[in-house]
Amino acid sequence: MNTKEFLHNPLREGLSRERIPPPCTMVLYGASGDLTKRKLVPALFGLYKKHLLPSSFHLIGTSRTVMTSETFKANLKSFMQETNPQLSDSLWEGFAQNLEYLPGGFDDPEAYERLAARLRETDKKKGTLHNRIFYVSTPPNVFETVIANLGQAGLNSEAKGFSRIVLEKPFGRDLESAQYLNRQVRKVFREEQIYRIDHYLGKETVQNILVMRFGNSIFEPLWNRRYVDHVQITAAEDLGIGTRAGYYDQSGIIRDMFQNHLFQVMCLVAMEPPISLEAESIRDEKLKILKSIKPFTPENLERRAVRGQYGAGLLAGESVPGYRQEPQISENSTTPTFAALKLYLNTWRWQGVPFFLRSGKRLAKRATEVAIRFKDPPHLLFQETLMDLSPNVLILRLQPDEGMTLRFEAKAPGMSMDIRDVKMDFSYGTSFIQDAPEAYERLLLDCMLGDSTLFIRGDEAEAAWSALMPVLDAWENTPPDEPFPNYEVGTWGPDSADKLLVKPWRKWRRL
Amino acid sequence: MNITTRQAIEKELNELYKPDQPAQAPRTIGFQRNYTINLVSYAPNRAVCREVEAVLQELSPLFPGRYLILCLAASEETIPLHHHVSAHCISSPGRGKPICCDIINLEAKAEVLEHLYGLTLSLLIPDLAVEIWWPEDVPMQSMFFRQIADEADRVWVDSAQFSHPEASLADLAVTWGVQFPKTVLADMNWVRFRRWRNLVAELFDGEWTPYLAQIKRVVIEYGEGSQTTRSFLLTCWMAARLGWQYKGEPLAKIPAEIEFDSAGGAVTVVITPVAAVDQKRDRLFAVRIFTGESPSGVFTVVRDTDPQRVIARSEIGGVESFCRILSFEHLGFSHLLGEGLKHWGRDPAWESTLAMLRTILKASAVVAG
Numbered sequence: 001m002n003t004k005e006f007l008h009n010p011l012r013e014g015l016s017r018e019r020i021p022p023p024c025t026m027v028l029y030g031a032s033g034d035l036t037k038r039k040l041v042p043a044l045f046g047l048y049k050k051h052l053l054p055s056s057f058h059l060i061g062t063s064r065t066v067m068t069s070e071t072f073k074a075n076l077k078s079f080m081q082e083t084n085p086q087l088s089d090s091l092w093e094g095f096a097q098n099l100e101y102l103p104g105g106f107d108d109p110e111a112y113e114r115l116a117a118r119l120r121e122t123d124k125k126k127g128t129l130h131n132r133i134f135y136v137s138t139p140p141n142v143f144e145t146v147i148a149n150l151g152q153a154g155l156n157s158e159a160k161g162f163s164r165i166v167l168e169k170p171f172g173r174d175l176e177s178a179q180y181l182n183r184q185v186r187k188v189f190r191e192e193q194i195y196r197i198d199h200y201l202g203k204e205t206v207q208n209i210l211v212m213r214f215g216n217s218i219f220e221p222l223w224n225r226r227y228v229d230h231v232q233i234t235a236a237e238d239l240g241i242g243t244r245a246g247y248y249d250q251s252g253i254i255r256d257m258f259q260n261h262l263f264q265v266m267c268l269v270a271m272e273p274p275i276s277l278e279a280e281s282i283r284d285e286k287l288k289i290l291k292s293i294k295p296f297t298p299e300n301l302e303r304r305a306v307r308g309q310y311g312a313g314l315l316a317g318e319s320v321p322g323y324r325q326e327p328q329i330s331e332n333s334t335t336p337t338f339a340a341l342k343l344y345l346n347t348w349r350w351q352g353v354p355f356f357l358r359s360g361k362r363l364a365k366r367a368t369e370v371a372i373r374f375k376d377p378p379h380l381l382f383q384e385t386l387m388d389l390s391p392n393v394l395i396l397r398l399q400p401d402e403g404m405t406l407r408f409e410a411k412a413p414g415m416s417m418d419i420r421d422v423k424m425d426f427s428y429g430t431s432f433i434q435d436a437p438e439a440y441e442r443l444l445l446d447c448m449l450g451d452s453t454l455f456i457r458g459d460e461a462e463a464a465w466s467a468l469m470p471v472l473d474a475w476e477n478t479p480p481d482e483p484f485p486n487y488e489v490g491t492w493g494p495d496s497a498d499k500l501l502v503k504p505w506r507k508w509r510r511l
Numbered sequence: 512m513n514i515t516t517r518q519a520i521e522k523e524l525n526e527l528y529k530p531d532q533p534a535q536a537p538r539t540i541g542f543q544r545n546y547t548i549n550l551v552s553y554a555p556n557r558a559v560c561r562e563v564e565a566v567l568q569e570l571s572p573l574f575p576g577r578y579l580i581l582c583l584a585a586s587e588e589t590i591p592l593h594h595h596v597s598a599h600c601i602s603s604p605g606r607g608k609p610i611c612c613d614i615i616n617l618e619a620k621a622e623v624l625e626h627l628y629g630l631t632l633s634l635l636i637p638d639l640a641v642e643i644w645w646p647e648d649v650p651m652q653s654m655f656f657r658q659i660a661d662e663a664d665r666v667w668v669d670s671a672q673f674s675h676p677e678a679s680l681a682d683l684a685v686t687w688g689v690q691f692p693k694t695v696l697a698d699m700n701w702v703r704f705r706r707w708r709n710l711v712a713e714l715f716d717g718e719w720t721p722y723l724a725q726i727k728r729v730v731i732e733y734g735e736g737s738q739t740t741r742s743f744l745l746t747c748w749m750a751a752r753l754g755w756q757y758k759g760e761p762l763a764k765i766p767a768e769i770e771f772d773s774a775g776g777a778v779t780v781v782i783t784p785v786a787a788v789d790q791k792r793d794r795l796f797a798v799r800i801f802t803g804e805s806p807s808g809v810f811t812v813v814r815d816t817d818p819q820r821v822i823a824r825s826e827i828g829g830v831e832s833f834c835r836i837l838s839f840e841h842l843g844f845s846h847l848l849g850e851g852l853k854h855w856g857r858d859p860a861w862e863s864t865l866a867m868l869r870t871i872l873k874a875s876a877v878v879a880g
Contacts, residue, residue, distance in 0.1 A: 008720060009712060009715050009716055009720045009723070010723065010752045010753055010754075011708070011711060011712035011715055011723070011749070011752050011753070012712050012716070013752060013859070013860060014752075014858055014859055014860020014861070015705070015708060015709055015712055015860070020709065020713070022716055022717055023716070023717065051837075055713045055716070055823070055833070055835050056833070056835070094838075127832060127833045129717050129718060429610075430543055430545045430575070430610045431545065431547055431575075432547075434572075434573055
């Protein structure tokens, strides 16, 4: 059975806005890990509270850790209580009835046989209709093993119900490994069954980019090279690497933020209107953007990419160690914790308009935004106040204080023609006071519903890697131009990032 | 007492947001007035007025807006029209300034209320949707109602609160679209039993969908002594969604048994009372759906002895194939209205249900004439 058949129930018509998915079982690989307790289970619990889980839903957590279902549930509950002291016991118990734990080695074929048998039992007992979602939240080096074994056990079959696989990031660590992983997963699952997750796409504000662009008529006519001077996309974090030293030092900021999150946001900002909201239409348009990125070359790299690494400093009045002083990080590490890229898109719409992308750890504050900086008016009527004119900027604040701001010029009250810049502001927090669903809630629900719009297609992942490989290769094979660390904790990154801007009127936004 | 004009009301509202004394100003963190909708509500007396105000206060965190309550004053009142205003602020951690919205209470004698259209209109925030909540019988003869409903984007009624629900619903089904072609008619009763519709629909998801074509008999149970409106709306919904045809004459009352023709043969719907300890007005107690042979299916949604618990269950060929127990907490007006306001625009399922109701029930003589 697929989603279309499920929706064919005529009684569902008019109720479809509820988006209740069909019965299913979710198998969580890496269930003893951090993501399970911090994000996945809270998201499923959130859906349960909102009555958005399917009528019959079952979660089987699995990993190498040996523990009972009771311990699994108790650990989850205890974590949930830590983060939410008001957790209702009865609500949790109702939800926890649907959880169980099945230990097993990722490379142990018998574990998959046991799982298959358990799934058959669950279908029979709970009416989960042979619908399965395999959520692989393991270290990436195990992906291939899990996928192959699922295939061996016949769990990829859609003969009686759907079978979907969700792959957590990172999807590969370079183009070659992503291509290899795509080949491996496609040997077992069809592309329609594969859900590559990027939690950024689950954020309301990221989805709002589509609504803002294509649900209004006033923005799109200005959304091109004729009116836009440049676009800045910033994802700044004030935190360091936390407990992810091992992963981060091997990956760096480009793999961690650009290949997935920032590129996906850029795609939504830059893409052409899709012919429909069907997943494939949107993903086709995103792919065109990724493929249109003007290649980085050894000749242009210096002018188009800047890297940085934070050094010790003060953040909110407290002394914070530099990257190389973080636990498990080598004192000679050249892993970038900051990057700024200048991208050009070879498209009719965006020819000549630079897209500045920057992201960094331990910056001045946590903020993610897209800023569309418009060109100056063609004729400067207000000559006397010329120096005071500020450009129009449309800012899409993705987090925190989600919303939009349009900056424009207005006459200040008085007898003279004084001009001042003012802001028109829309804030999610004030217009929609209720909290937005967590990104994982939305993505898990979409996966259960078979809606892959907010997931990354294999060719998108490869195109993103392909665009970034010259940067990664160059940075991994040559030492930084300026010695690391080159920016202090609590600043907006290295001064050298300014060299990307070139034109005197362009400057990095201070968020 | 201030005279009731738009200017006076707006001025009083502005005053509300000013610090009481200049000395307080430095400590005042400031407010943000915010509007996402206009909601005009009617209350036939002071007691209902207070209830409506409480509902709107509960609603304001979800839909900050300009709320107007038109309260009918008792005939012995000496002042024909007066008002009071209040501000409702919500502050939550990490959201900066408290978000505030206004409630304007207009209390008017019947003859004044009939002419309040101009004032009401002038108090609405421009460019925002206008929702009307009319919690009792719809006064189609009232000039004020006709004017305000024509201006509104949507009018919320509650068929559970009508004095003659079946006649009123039949009348509305016939006249609404003609009188107010641009205004959506919405029923809180329809929102109220959405959970029941969801459960009934869910029983036929997936591999059980084919059983829909084999339905032979539906029994809907309601609390003895209460109304049958919701049971009847449920019947009309099923019939409309499943393409059942009603071939009989239009009826003056909701019948206990209705015959439909379907592609799979005749379908009988029985609406029957059951004794119930906890009787909420118009409450549904059970929906039992029986299908034909090969193998026969029984699909039920039943309120448990604990009225907060509902059991959805299906049985195919005598063997249980699905069972789910849910907790149905009571939904207050603020919840119902909040749920309804979330969805914008027309609801085709509701409209086709109303059309089916129009086929089965006869409109009143006044309307028909």
